[in-house]
Amino acid sequence: MTALYEMTAELVELNNLMDSFEDTDTGGDDGSMALAIRDTLEGMEMAFNDKAVAIVKFAQALEGDTTAIDAEIKRLQERKKRINNRREQLRDYLRHNMEAAGHKKIECPLFTITLAKGRDQVQIADEAALPDEYVRVKTEIKPDKVAIGKALKDGATVPGAELVTGPTSLRVK
Template sequence: MNLFQLGQQYQELADRDDLDPTLLVDTLDSIQDAWNEKANNIAKWIESLDADVEWLANKKRSISDELTYRKNLRANLMTYLTSAIDDRGLKEVHTDDYILRPRNYKQRTVIDNEGKVPAEFKHTNEVVAVDKTAVYKALKGGAKVPGAHLKPNRKTSIK
């Protein structure tokens, strides 16, 4: 076998998707090659995988950033649309394609300062955390909870 064929064997191995650790070792052991050539090809393969991992990590970060951007843009557009309809005093807007109806959803519990929230609203699993459900119920019932408040959650349904 010449060097090109051996490189081809490694490339065929790299292109496989079914390589578990045992199969990989067995297949590499079955390749008849001088140790230095085998080590050289494996090192090339590792460098190729390093480049793939770096590219995928950057792609993942890019996709995550794009997802965050689009979620934030959607929230900003929803806030603008709801405010614009409310400012005009309309209960419903009919466009060519949609019916837009602003409505109130369950208020959001906002924790301004965890340190001020009384211990009765905290739970401990492995870390101490505020039980937002308990805080919501207390605030909704008219109780005062230091360090927390309810925030209106008004959005427009699009049909």
């Protein structure tokens, strides 16, 4: 089966041949040659269209695959979260019971379980009461593309920005 890019090259070549044939001194009087080129072009256009339809169908099948993969990823992430929560619950359960029983260390052939002293942590009771020297300010500078685009479309000049046409897009309805 011929690849789409090969079909495109052949179509361009045939269109150029047709254009050059019609521009010759005969003015395109040779009807049989023009008819043959037109017939070939029509056949190739149909094959090209069939190939394009097949490509879109394949792309839609891939889209279905990605939807299924996204659902599976979500399911697995939820399962991972449940497993991690269960693991933390078990560790907290063991820690609580070791503390209550007064056990600081449990040894077995595979590993040792030890209750370690907790680390110092800062707990903020009221953020607004903190002095400025203990507060970080985060500033984000980012162009407002929507406002810039509106201004450019309205005819304004915005230094450092210009309105350009993006690449063509493919729409399948």
